Amino acid sequence: DVVMTQTPLSLPVSLGDQASISCRSSQSLVESNGNTHLHWYLQKPGQLPQLLLYKVSNRFSGVPDRFSGSGSETDFILKISRVESEDLGVYYCLQSTHLPYTFGAGTKLELK
Amino acid sequence: EVQLQQSGAELGKPGTSVKLSCKVSGYNIRNTYMHWVNQRPGKGLEWIGRIDPANGNTIYAEKFKSKATLTADTSSNTAYMQLSQLKSDDTAIYFCVLKFAYWGQGTLVTVSS
Numbered sequence: 001d002v003v004m005t006q007t008p009l010s011l012p013v014s015l016g017d018q019a020s021i022s023c024r025s026s027q028s029l030v031e032s033n034g035n036t037h038l039h040w041y042l043q044k045p046g047q048l049p050q051l052l053l054y055k056v057s058n059r060f061s062g063v064p065d066r067f068s069g070s071g072s073e074t075d076f077i078l079k080i081s082r083v084e085s086e087d088l089g090v091y092y093c094l095q096s097t098h099l100p101y102t103f104g105a106g107t108k109l110e111l112k
Numbered sequence: 113e114v115q116l117q118q119s120g121a122e123l124g125k126p127g128t129s130v131k132l133s134c135k136v137s138g139y140n141i142r143n144t145y146m147h148w149v150n151q152r153p154g155k156g157l158e159w160i161g162r163i164d165p166a167n168g169n170t171i172y173a174e175k176f177k178s179k180a181t182l183t184a185d186t187s188s189n190t191a192y193m194q195l196s197q198l199k200s201d202d203t204a205i206y207f208c209v210l211k212f213a214y215w216g217q218g219t220l221v222t223v224s225s
Contacts, residue, residue, distance in 0.1 A: 001173075001174075039212055041157075043157075048207060048215045048216075048217060048218055049157065049207075049215060050215075051212065051213045054212070054213070060213060090156075092156065092157055094157075094159075094212065096212060099171055100159055100161075100171075100172075100173040100174065101147075101159040101162075101173075102159065103156060103157040103158065103159065104156075105156050106156045106157075
């Protein structure tokens with residue numbers, strides 16, 4: 001199975017800070033057709049996960065442009081340009097290139 | 113608007129089975145895979161498997177091959193997951209997920225005698 005390693009596991013921030021979360025996969029997530037199925041989710045406390053970015057860098061409907069994604073092959077980054085209070089929660093990466101699909105362990109974004 | 117409505121919380125005894133449902137509105141489930149994901153208390157997300165409702169083909173994560181059975185009824189646009197031989201370790205919230213974008217609200221399954 002593809003192992004997804006997220007770092008850090010906890011990220012204390014102040015409102016207005018930039019935040020970066022890393023997700024590394026144990027093998028390349030590039031499909032034979034060139035697509036890379038790496039997605040990012042935010043799960044706010046007591047809520048279900050919400051899709052932020054799909055296929056590395058595409059913002060899902062309604063996602064603010066302060067969220068951006070980058071990376072290739074095995075190394076991916078989620079950046080939040082200016083953290084707002086509504087951004088707090090646990091961030092997960094998911095790979096859906098290789099079966100079985102696998103999630104990272106999660107990164108908790110919290111206030112300092 | 114795509115919406116996934118899951119069935120209510122279940123309390124199951126060890127060794128028994130439960131069947132969860134996920135009714136979709138705003139999208140024809142024949143057109144994509146339906147995935148199921150779980151989240152144990154205080155833990156992360158885990159992919160269980162997927163079904164292609166158009167033909168009933170399923171793929172499961174190895175650890176769920178003898179635990180979960182996925183089915184779908186395209187006439188009612190509803191997906192189902194049966195969990196068998198329940199153990200305390202199966203206590204979790206179970207989500208149905210469409211296109212990895214749309215999530216049901218989750219069904220809490222509690223296994224207790």
